[in-house]
Every structure is written in C-alpha cells, then in structure tokens.
Amino acid sequence: MAGLSGVPVIILKEGSKREGGRDAQHRNILAARAVAEAVRTTLGPKGMDKMLIDSSGDATITNDGATILRELDIENPVAKMIVEVAKAQDDEVGDGTTTAVIIAGKLLEKAEALLEQDVHATVIVQGYKQAAAKAQEVLKQMATDVSGDQEMLLKIAQTAMRGKGI
Template sequence: MAGLSGVPVIILKEGSERESGKNAQHRNILAAKAVAEAVRTTLGPKGMDKMLIDGSGDATITNDGATILREMDIENPVAKMIVEVAKAQDDEIGDGTTTAVIIAGKLLEKAEALLEQDVHPTVIVQGYKQAAAKAQEVLKKMAIDVSGDQEMLLKIARTSIRGKGTEMALDRLSQISVDAARAVVGFEGKDIEENIKMVHIPGGRIEESSINYGIVLEKERTSPQMPKSIKNARIMLLEGTLELKKLGTDAKITITEAKNLSSFKEGEEKIIKEQVDAIIATGANVVFCEKGIGVFAQGYLANRGILAARRVKREDLKMLALATGAKLVGDVMQLRPEDLGSAALVEERRVGKEKQMIFVEGCEKARAISIILHGVS
C-alpha cells in the first residue's frame, strides 16, 4: 500500500514485529536449525526417543522424525517449510525423514556463513543445485543392485520399520513388506504401492498380519442364499448393473389392467434372466459388480450357485483385474469366456466379531496383492 508521497505504508497487527535484511535471514535460519536440532538426537542406532505431550495432555513416545514434526506446534513459516520437507520425504519414500531434515538444517547453517561473507542468496542456491546434481551422479556410481538379495532387502525393511512403534513384530512385518514388493515389482502403476491394497482389521495381534496373493474386499455376498465359498473361481468384473435402470424423470408408464402389470413385470424379469444366462454361459461362478444387483438377479444367481457382490469400488475392480487377469466389462451381453479372471478360492469370511469380508486368493501371476494388518486399535 503506497502513501501520497509514494513511500510504501505497511499495516501490521498490533504487537507484530517487522524485520528485514540479514537480521530476518538470521532469524529464519535459526528457526529452521531449531527444528533440525529437535530431531537430530533420534538418528542412528543409539538415537533417543522423544516424549511429546499435546494440549490435551496425551503423550506420544517416538523417534520417528515425521511423527515428531507432525506433533510439534510450529508457527515460523521457514520452520514450517522444514516440516514440509519431512512430509514430502515421508509421502514419497516412507523413511529418511530425520535425515532429510538434518541435511536441510545443515545446508542452511552453511548458507548462513556464506551470507555473512556477503555472498548473494541466488549464488548460494545455484551452488546447492550444482552440488545436488553432483551428489546424484556420485550416488548412482555407488549404488548396488539388491533386488535379488533377500537378506539385504529384509535389513532395509527393518531399518524403515524401526521407530514406528511396531518393533514387537519387526521380523514379521519386514518379511511381509519384502514379499509384497517383490510380488508386484515391474508391473504397471507409477509406484509399487499402487498395486498393494492395505486392509486394516481391528482386533487380534499385529503378529497375525499376513500377505494375500489376491485381493480382500470389505464386502459380503449380495444374498445369504449364495454360496460362501467358490473353489477354482471364474471371475467376472462388471462395470454396469444387474438391475433395470430407472426411468427418466419425465417418463411415464400407464397400466390400466392387472394382466398388463403382470406382463410388464415378466418383461423386466426376462431381461434380467437373459443377462444372468449370458454370464452363466461363459462359465463365470463369481460376479463383482460396480453398481447394483436387483432382487430378481440376486435370486437367479443364487439358484445357479454363483457368488456375487455389488457396489464394489472402482479402485477395487481395477486391482481385481490386475490380480485375477479379468477384464472390466460394461455390457453383460458382450461377455466372452476370455474376459473372465481366475483364482484358486473366493470365500466370504467373518473378520472380528461382526464384519464380513470376501477373500480372493491363489491368483496365479497376481499383479496386485493385499496386505492384511491386524491390531488392537
């Protein structure tokens, strides 16, 4: 905002302070270094745990850098940027948050010394960019391929898991992580974890967690008359619906006689029966539907010994396609036997006290899998 004389007029809240120049740079760097210092002592095999107490008095004990920074109440904008560095590292890699923050703090510490020598910030930034490029070049030369080294992969997994509060099942979770990554590596998806579905089941011990070479759905059979278990499953994935579409808002059907109503319902049932017959003709015995399955279709499928689930999430359908080899089909009448996927077993099971889930297991050459995690909460 400019005054009449052309001199900027800056309006601040009462009690606010304004700093500029080297003093502002120094204060900002100091705040960032303080954040780095807060997590520095958690690094390494002899790293110490931190006890964090929030405003409500709840305590958290951890040596995970991302957790510590997430729980800290930080107001300084530069310090918040350091927290974002840790968050980006955690989202992208899942580990190394403390290291990333410490490096950022050290870079700022060295930059402060250069600023004291009147080196311009732009020159410092350019130098750091050149150093980053050189560091990547050196790291690529140092890197070794460990994809076939099971023991090394387990060590890497154990290092990543430590500090997350799950050390009591360290070996079990490390083995699951390595097996899951090796099962889907090289298949489609920008990240490996896009082909891994995490299923959280409250109850039981964390040691009971397991890997399923298939997909677990938080769904149950559409009808209790359907079989609970299908061996040597032939799986159909339907993007559409197995119920008649509702009429448009302006559409009307006038029926003047009772016999016409009966004929109308028979016509509806005939359409559904033709669709179900088309499914049966391909040899399918399991149907996963993205949308609804009508009452008549449910009964007809149950009578023919077919297990079906409705309103399956599209993301789950895509993972089922990767796991079973099935193709997503929009029109039932165009379904072909080669569009079906396969699994050794599809079974509905009770999980916990009340929840039911459908397990698709034994998928040969599965390109998507599930990790089932148990826990007390």
C-alpha cells in the same frame, strides 16, 4: 499487494513487526535449525525417545521424527518449510524424515556461514544446485544393476523391511 500509488502495502497483525535483511535471514535460519535439532537426537540405533505433551495433557513417547514434527506448534515460516521437507519425504518414501530434516538444517547452517562472509543468497542457492547435480551424477556412477541377482534383492528387501514401515 500494491497501493494506489504503486507502492507496496503490507498489512500486519496488531503488535507484529516486519523484519528484513540479515536479521530476518539469521532468525529464519535459527528457527529452522532449532527444528532440526529437536529431532537430531532421535536418529540412529542410540537415538533417544522424546516425550511430547499436548495442550490437553496427553503424553506421547516416540523417537519418530515425523511424529515429533507433527506435534510441534511452529510459527516461523522457514521452520514450517523444514516440517514440509519431512512431510514430503514421508509421503514419497515413508521413512527418512529425520535425516531429511537434519540435512536441511545443516545446509542452512553452512549457508548462514557463507552469508556472514557476504556471499549472496542466490550464489549459495546456485552452489547447492550444482552440488545436487554432481551428487546425482556420482550416485549414478556408483549404482549397480541388481535386477537379476536374487540373493542381493533378498538382502535389499530384508534391509528395507527393518525400517519403521514394517
């Protein structure tokens, strides 16, 4: 929003403050990593259940990352974006929300280490884009066509049906 003199005007709620630079980056990454950590311990065959108690005192026990993230009351904009990663994963695939959030948290953790070494954020983003392109290239090379292999298709279906979608 620009003022009359062309200088940006930012309106904040009473009592709030605006941060910038390294402190803002650090706080945002910390908040996003906290969200990832909240669901990390639920992953895998030895994953733990979480007990969630809402404002009315109702309890929910779950180890489903999407459910946990839905119940969290998050204010930080970057942490909210991590929750959006989980929602997008759930909408697109129906599973893997916890894994997606953990990966996003780890990428941010590594990005923070690079920021502390004075690597610019745009350079980090470019590196992540290059890594994603290379990962897709490698996955395409590893892929195997199973369209005619009934036995393999049955094994794939059985594996897929063991997830929470069943």
